Every structure is written in C-alpha cells, then in structure tokens.
Amino acid sequence: MESLKALAAQFGIADLFGRGFLSVLLTFLTAWVFTWRFIPPVREFAIKVGWADMPNARRLNKEPLANAGGLAIFAGFLVSVVVAWALRPIVIEQVNIQVLAILLGAAVLVLVGFIDDQYELSPAFRLLVQALAAVLLIVNGLRIDFNAIPFLPVLPHAVNAPLSVLLTILWIVGLTNAMNLLDGVDGVVGGVAFVACMVLLVTAAQFTDRAAAVVLLAGLAGAALGYLRHNFNPSRIIMGDAGSNLFGYTLAAVSLLGTLKVSAGASLLVPLLVMALPILDTTQVVIGRMARGIRNPLGHPDKTHIHHRVLARTSSARRTAVILWLVALVCGVIGMLAQGVPLPAIVGTVVAVLLCLWFVAHRRVRALGREAAARAPGQSG
Structure with missing residues (x-):
C-alpha cells in the first residue's frame, strides 16, 4: 500500500483514495460520457436544421457533415465543471473569479465560432472578439508577467505592464487561432487537444497552487475524448470553429491559472512545448501566405x-491523425x-493517453464494421 501511495505521489496525487483525486x-x-452520449442527438438536430458543412474542393466530406460538435463539447465540459464545483474537493475559492472568467470567455468564443461556422464572419471581427476575450482574463488577474520570464532582463513597471498585456493577448489569440488552423482532417484536433490536456493536467498536479487548473483540464480532456469517439475518420460530426476556439482558448487560459507570480512566466514552458505542433503549423502557414503576397493570411x-x-x-x-497524435505526445513528453x-x-x-486514444479509435472502427455488415445484403440489422 505504501508503494502504491508513493507511486501516486509521483503523479501529484496526495491521497489516492481521497475526495480530491x-x-x-x-x-x-462525466465530461467523457456526457459528450459521447450527447453528440448523436446534436448531430441529428444539426443535420435537420442545416448546421452542416457542404462538400467543396477543400473539404474531405462527400455529403453534408454536421458542424455543431463544438456545442456538444462545450456542454460536456461545462457539465463536468459544474459537477466538480458542486463536490468542492479542493480549495479553489481564491481563483473562482478567474475560473468564471475563463468559462465566460470560452462561452463567447464558442458562440462566435458557431455563428462563423454558419455565416462566415470576417477574420477582423473574429480577431477582435478573441482579443476582448483575452482582455477579460487580464482584468481578472490572468496575465503573463514579462519580468517573470527566465533569462530575460527585468524591465521597469512602466514598460513591463503594457508589454505583459500585449504578450498575454498574443498568447491567447495565437493559441486560439493555432488550434483553429490545425482543424482540417478528421480526428486531428480532438486527439491533439486530448494529449495536451492530459500532459498539462499531470504537470499541473505537481503544484499545489494549480488545483483548479487540474479540474478544468480533466473536464476538457474528457470532452475531447467523448467527441473523438464520433470524429475518428470517417467522422459523423465535426467541431467547427466553435470547438477549436474552445480548445485553443481554454488551454491558453488554463496555463495562466493558479500560478505563483514568480513562476507565471516559466509556467508557459510546458504549454509552449505541448502546443508546438499547432504553433509551428500556424507559423509556417502565415509566413508562407505572406510570402505569396497575401495580406490577410488568416482569411485565405x-x-x-x-x-x-x-x-x-x-x-x-x-x-x-494517428501520426499527429504521436507528434503531439512527443512534444508533451519533452x-x-x-x-x-x-x-x-x-x-x-x-x-494512459495511448490507451484512451486506442480505445476510442478501436470502438469507432468496430462501429463502422457493424454498420457495414448491417447494410450488406442478406444481413440482419
């Protein structure tokens, strides 16, 4: 028993059988099961009312594909957070307002992303809303302190304050768009987001001041896994901008949650490495488009x-999808x-990550096999 407790301590678990863990x-x-079970009715309703991506030269789908998956993911995430809040296993009162700010900002971006999925909002408007969502975090104490970043010079307050605000906005908006731009092949963003959540969860569990981040990451990871069950190729539903905005914004915001002031800059090292795949993808895409003379790289x-x-x-x-999951996992290990x-x-x-991803992918492939057998001539349903 003592050896088991010692092993649990390596994961940041103080009491393996305690209420917190x-x-x-x-x-x-909760997030996993709720999202998994909630997506089918959401998909059916979305197809009925026309919330779907139509086939075109850029998309892989050959028929209308429901794009309301982001709503189901957010619902699963929110329900799990409510459950966690009701249990109150840990003292998170000190960051309650910050948690609420993250949830409010995420809700706004999910809504704007969903509207964009249906009506194609302008890139400038989307960037403006993302920047305002970042400011919402800043005014509630979630920000990058430039002077806390290791190996950089300490600046006077008059310079540090506006620079810190600018860095925070760039961090939030940058990661939000990075996840959005990575969403182009079935299962990629769902799997990469799940990997990032699990890596950041275990990392945050090593610090006593990041308990609230652990709870939010657990809910987001479960929602990603529940969604992935329906999105592994060929997908039955996609998350759209609503889902990619949720993952990018929440992961960026949670990386700033509950960190000690002296470590607020250094704490970005892990999410920066974990999110290296979407960050590098966005960087090379933007540079490539600008090199080709495209003035608005996010709108082309x-x-x-x-x-x-x-x-x-x-x-x-x-x-x-599997290759990019593995790349994200390697980045997470680093x-x-x-x-x-x-x-x-x-x-x-x-x-744990490999087992969970294998499980949902295997279940999806098995379900497709059963569906194919049911459609075959001479086969019973």
Whole structure:
C-alpha cells in the first residue's frame, strides 16, 4: 500500500483514495460520457436544421457533415465543471473569479465560432472578439508577467505592464487561432487537444497552487475524448470553429491559472512545448501566405498545413491523425521533462493517453464494421 501511495505521489496525487483525486476522476468521466452520449442527438438536430458543412474542393466530406460538435463539447465540459464545483474537493475559492472568467470567455468564443461556422464572419471581427476575450482574463488577474520570464532582463513597471498585456493577448489569440488552423482532417484536433490536456493536467498536479487548473483540464480532456469517439475518420460530426476556439482558448487560459507570480512566466514552458505542433503549423502557414503576397493570411485558406502535407503522403485520414497524435505526445513528453515531472508520471501519462486514444479509435472502427455488415445484403440489422 505504501508503494502504491508513493507511486501516486509521483503523479501529484496526495491521497489516492481521497475526495480530491476521485472528484477529478469523476469530472473526467462525466465530461467523457456526457459528450459521447450527447453528440448523436446534436448531430441529428444539426443535420435537420442545416448546421452542416457542404462538400467543396477543400473539404474531405462527400455529403453534408454536421458542424455543431463544438456545442456538444462545450456542454460536456461545462457539465463536468459544474459537477466538480458542486463536490468542492479542493480549495479553489481564491481563483473562482478567474475560473468564471475563463468559462465566460470560452462561452463567447464558442458562440462566435458557431455563428462563423454558419455565416462566415470576417477574420477582423473574429480577431477582435478573441482579443476582448483575452482582455477579460487580464482584468481578472490572468496575465503573463514579462519580468517573470527566465533569462530575460527585468524591465521597469512602466514598460513591463503594457508589454505583459500585449504578450498575454498574443498568447491567447495565437493559441486560439493555432488550434483553429490545425482543424482540417478528421480526428486531428480532438486527439491533439486530448494529449495536451492530459500532459498539462499531470504537470499541473505537481503544484499545489494549480488545483483548479487540474479540474478544468480533466473536464476538457474528457470532452475531447467523448467527441473523438464520433470524429475518428470517417467522422459523423465535426467541431467547427466553435470547438477549436474552445480548445485553443481554454488551454491558453488554463496555463495562466493558479500560478505563483514568480513562476507565471516559466509556467508557459510546458504549454509552449505541448502546443508546438499547432504553433509551428500556424507559423509556417502565415509566413508562407505572406510570402505569396497575401495580406490577410488568416482569411485565405489553402492546403499548406502540416495535416494536409501528411495526408498527401499517407493518403489516409486515420494514419494522418494517428501520426499527429504521436507528434503531439512527443512534444508533451519533452515539455514534461523540461518541467521536471517525475519519470514514472511521464511514463504513466504516455500509457494512459495511448490507451484512451486506442480505445476510442478501436470502438469507432468496430462501429463502422457493424454498420457495414448491417447494410450488406442478406444481413440482419
């Protein structure tokens, strides 16, 4: 028993059978099951009312594909957070207003993303809303302190304050759009977001002042996994901008939640490495488009993304998703090593992530096999 407790401590679990750990586990399972079960009725309703992406030259779908998955993901995430809040397993009163600010900002971006999915809002308007959502976090105490970033000079307050605000806005808006631009092949963003959530969750669990971040990440990870069950190729529903905005914004915001002031800059190292895939993808796409003379790189979609390049080589959406999941996981391991997370916790995280991803992908493939058998002549339903 003592060895089991010692192993749990490597994961940042103070009491393996305590209310805190069990409530985090319940938060994860609530989000997973709720999102998984909620998506089918959402998909059916979305198709009925026309919330769907129509086939075109850029999209892989051959028939209308429901694009309201982001609403189901947000619902699952929100329900799990309510469950966690009701249990109150940990003292998070000090950051309650910050948690509410994250949820409010996420809700606004989910709404704007959903409207954009249906009516195509202008890039300038989307950027404005994202910047305002970032400001919402700043005024509630969630910000990057430039003077807390290691190896950089300490600046006077008159310079540090506006620079910190600018860095925070760039961080939030940048990651929000990075996740959005990565969403082009079935299963990629859902899997990458799940990997990022799990890595950041285990990393945050190593610090006593980041308990609220652990709860939010558990809920977001569960919602991502529940969605992925329906999105592994061929997908039955996509998350749209509503879902990618939710993942990008929430992951960026949670990385600032509950951190000590002296570590607020250094704490960005892990999410920066974990999110290296979408960040590098966005960087190379924007630079490439600007080099071609495109003035508005966010408003001119093309097929120069990493997932498009991998898809061209593999000719398989499934293999493309799995490859990018593994790349994200490798980035996550590097981030955990840089943060000094114990090796048993890193190994356990990798095993847990791989098992969860295999489980949902395997269940999706099995379901497709049963559907094909049911449609075959001479087969019973």
